[in-house]
Every structure is written in C-alpha cells, then in structure tokens.
Amino acid sequence: MINVGVVGAGGYTGLELVKMLLNHPGFRLNYLATSTGDAMIEELHPALLDLITFGVEEADAETIAQRCELVFLALPHKASMGLARELIERGVKIVDLSADYRLERETYEAHYCPHEDAEHLGEAVYGLIEYYREEIKIARLVAGPGCYPTATLLGILPFVPYLDTSAPLFVDAKSGVSGAGKKLTETSHFVTINDNIFAYNPLRHRHAPEIAEKIAKIRGVGVEVNFVPHLIPATRGELVSVYATLKEEIDPPEILEKAYGTERFIRLREKPVDIKSTAGTHFCDIYAQRNGRGLFVSSAIDNLLRGAASQALAAANLMTGQDEGAGLPVIAYVP
Numbered sequence: 001m002i003n004v005g006v007v008g009a010g011g012y013t014g015l016e017l018v019k020m021l022l023n024h025p026g027f028r029l030n031y032l033a034t035s036t037g038d039a040m041i042e043e044l045h046p047a048l049l050d051l052i053t054f055g056v057e058e059a060d061a062e063t064i065a066q067r068c069e070l071v072f073l074a075l076p077h078k079a080s081m082g083l084a085r086e087l088i089e090r091g092v093k094i095v096d097l098s099a100d101y102r103l104e105r106e107t108y109e110a111h112y113c114p115h116e117d118a119e120h121l122g123e124a125v126y127g128l129i130e131y132y133r134e135e136i137k138i139a140r141l142v143a144g145p146g147c148y149p150t151a152t153l154l155g156i157l158p159f160v161p162y163l164d165t166s167a168p169l170f171v172d173a174k175s176g177v178s179g180a181g182k183k184l185t186e187t188s189h190f191v192t193i194n195d196n197i198f199a200y201n202p203l204r205h206r207h208a209p210e211i212a213e214k215i216a217k218i219r220g221v222g223v224e225v226n227f228v229p230h231l232i233p234a235t236r237g238e239l240v241s242v243y244a245t246l247k248e249e250i251d252p253p254e255i256l257e258k259a260y261g262t263e264r265f266i267r268l269r270e271k272p273v274d275i276k277s278t279a280g281t282h283f284c285d286i287y288a289q290r291n292g293r294g295l296f297v298s299s300a301i302d303n304l305l306r307g308a309a310s311q312a313l314a315a316a317n318l319m320t321g322q323d324e325g326a327g328l329p330v331i332a333y334v335p
C-alpha cells in the first residue's frame, strides 16, 4: 500500500478525495490536514463519522514527508504553491487541485497573483488524463485542470483540426453550486440560487485563458475563447456547450469515436448529455451535432469528481504505477 494524504480535507474536493481513498485498493490514507488542524474529520464532514480514527492536523511539510509518498493539495490557489515547493524539495509527489501549477507563468500572473514557485512551475504536468497520460506517469507534480476547462477541452479538442479558427469559440457552461467550494457567498446563498439561473463573470472568468492556452498547447492553434459560466440550482454537475464554426463538413460522431473510442472514462452519447448521468462518477459524457458548418459539442461531468478529485486520483494512480481506474467511482447518483 502506498501512503497518501489530503491537505484541505475540510473542503468539498477534499471530502471527495477522502471518500475515494477510504476504498482504494493501492493507497492508504494516513494524513489529513486543514489550515488550523486539531479536529476529527467528522467535525468537518459529519458524513464521515466512525470511518477515520486519526485526527486532522495543521498542514506541515515535514510531517507529510515522513508519512506520505504522495499528497493531494485540495487548497485555494496561492495556498497550494507555498506548501508544494516545500514538499517537492522533500521528495513528496503532489497532485495539486488548485490553479497554481496549471498555467504558463505569464498567464497565471495576469489572472491570479504573482507566482511564488517559478522553479517548479515548468515541470508541472497538466492533469488532463486523456491528453497527458504518458507525461503524468513520470511526473512528480501534476496540476489538476479546472473543472470547466476539463469539460470544455475534452469536448472540443477532437474538433479543433476541423475548426475555422478565425471564428471565435463560444463556451456556454452551467455548474452546480459546489463548484465554488464550501465557503458561503452571496451567489451560493439558498435564496439567491434556488429556482434561479444566472451568468457570472461573463467573458471575464479565469477559466477562459486556461482553455485557450491548452488548446494552443495541445493542438498548436490560437483560437478566441468566449466563455460564459452560469450557476444552476444543483449541488454538483457541469454541462458545457461549445458553439463553433467548422471549416469543412465533418461527421461529429465519427470524429469523437476516432478520438475516444478506446477511452474507458469518456462515454460518447447519441442523445444530448445531462449532468445527472455523470454525477458521482469519473465519466465525461460527450455529444456532438452539426448543422452545415455550425458545430455544437456538449459535455457533462461531475465538477467535484472528473472536474477535480477523481481526475486527481486518476493522475495519482498513474504517477504511482497503478491502474488508471483504481478506486474511481463509475456508478451515477441516479435517480
């Protein structure tokens, strides 16, 4: 068994990691931390009562290095990079769920804050499994992609070679409220979101530069990304619809089959996708349709799992020589 820990265990993605690690065939969970420590996990997540006997500690690099071969950082951006640098220097493998190691330094600093670990930023591998599998296997630092970029990129990347890239890409995304994390905000207040739907940060959200940067890196072309996220009255789940212009008339299902026919955790749908069929799972469901040169690609994921925690776990599996699918949830929360 490989010893692992979760820092940021009190948050939503931290909880998802703990849940999966408790049943994992190759990882032993033996370290949990928050910023203050001194708690039992059930005080942070009552659902975990009687499942973990050791306590939650204040995050400390030296202790982590003594106890863990690999650690998941389920922390806000900025908090991650401070700790990650200390952990890499101590030989601990890291899967970071924050934005800290996802982007080129210039892009990161334009949209987040000054980067404090430029030394290791260059070696971080972007954890979009289907596109970076071989690099992840030999990485010591993996940057979990953002939830919206995960769904968007998995949907649109197979079509990029056939797009008229002089036309802008429009990405229309809807997310359940857990996408914003545990801290209560005005927009996640029950009265604001119940029976409601609204856009937030339209055309200004920080996931737009991430999507554009990764399309350019993976496919070698620049494309204008217009990204509009919406909040919907659901706990979890993300539906991303991309509207694009083709330069030639292709058969979308055939393109998807060629790209993902052998992928275990991408399901190609013949009907438009929905969030409920992927909620609670690591799957990304994708559907595509064309009208002349107009392309519609729709993908659905669970933001907390494929958009964060299960994608991080799949990366950790690969980094430690295990089966990619070990411990990943595949049964959706239906009905």
Ligand SMILES: NC(=O)c1ccc[n+]([C@@H]2O[C@H](COP(=O)([O-])OP(=O)(O)OC[C@H]3O[C@@H](n4cnc5c(N)ncnc54)[C@H](OP(=O)(O)O)[C@@H]3O)[C@@H](O)[C@H]2O)c1
Pocket (backbone or CB within 6 Å): 007, 008, 009, 010, 011, 012, 013, 014, 033, 034, 035, 036, 059, 074, 075, 076, 077, 079, 097, 098, 099, 145, 146, 147, 178, 179, 180, 181, 182, 183, 303, 304, 307, 308
């Ligand atoms: N929610 C999603 O769907 C999603 C999807 C993809 C990526 N992400 C990213 O994943 C990360 C975690 O997201 P989340 O939704 O789980 O957020 P969250 O629910 O707000 O949890 C973050 C946790 O980190 C802890 N924390 C903050 N500073 C810390 C520090 N210095 N040391 C140790 N613990 C600290 C916080 O609790 P204490 O202050 O009590 O320790 C909190 O419990 C974020 O970077 C987020 O952007 C989230």
